[in-house]
Amino acid sequence: MSKVWNYYAGPCMLPVEVMEKAQKEFRDFEGTGMGVVELSHRSAEFMKVAKEAEALLRELLNIPSNYRVLFEQGGGRGQFAAIPLNLLPENGHADYFVTGHWSRCAFKECDEHFGKAILHECTFENKDGLYEVDYSKMKVTEGAAYAYMCINETVNGIESFELPDTGDVPLIADMSSDILTRPIDVSKFGAIIFGVQKNVAPAGMTVTIVREDLLGKARKYCPSIMNWSVLDKFESMYNTPCTFSWYMACLNLKWIKSLGGVKEMERRNIAKSKMVYDYLESSDFYRVRIAAKDRSRVNCVFNLKDESLNDEFVAEGKKNGLVGIKGHKVLGGMRASLYNAMPIEGAEVLVDFLKKFAAAHK
């Protein structure tokens, strides 16, 4: 097997230990003579996996007991619809705090299909030409059903390390790409959604953590499969769940716990991203267009100053075993994702390559 460094933003690399464990038990899960993907989702063996994953997630994120954890399908995009369908009354309105691509997509989904969404542009270009989050723009309007934000903007490389004070208005957050990368205070949120394919498991499953008093408000025409109350009632088995993804999430959560939990993940993610940003900052060959305080610890977005070298940079990276460093198509430039599974060495390898490429093109 050739050795590669995988910087894809999602689906993305998973810990080697997790991949190997899954491989080992793929044909025979715990002596059942069947693989996990062959088990009924209602079998005792799978139910055990499902319950364990929830318990681990609750433990690692310190989820209070008045929150439900739902395991679903439909991805982040599905939740962009599920959120208004579950929380926005027919004649109500919601505030959307937009800091990048994914929060804008969530705003549009609500605005175009489900009701009144109020757009709050919460980033601006500062006098140094850097994009910055403006938390003072994150103000709820009178009577809002909820306020929405995306904590880590995977495409833009912008992460919000502060939270707005929304008072009694529930704050709903998309944490698809930064869940489990640092400790969070779940009690500050009405709901948190995340697709597992950024950082947790293979694509296929989406998780909603929701405060129980927010259940039971769905619109009449909300499809049952998107209705959080229905999913809660059926313990996330209203339809056949994505069993493989759920199982892999369980393995990964065990891995995180064994290393010391989210606090340790945070320490590693700070170390990796600092190494990369410090180099980029020191170089006149590259440029980071995000204010230092708002730079994502898991999606390092940067540009070559000479953009005509982009294709060569990506090709040269690939030749050296660095895969997935091209930026998202809506933004261009480069992006290296350094999720939990990426060892410190992966950041060192990246910096090494950045240096060599810059030296060769001076």
Ligand SMILES: *Cc1c(COP(=O)(O)O)cnc(C)c1O
């Ligand atoms: C990838 C991503 C999404 C979209 O997820 P899908 O599962 O592809 O619908 C939404 N939000 C964030 C923050 C993401 O990174």
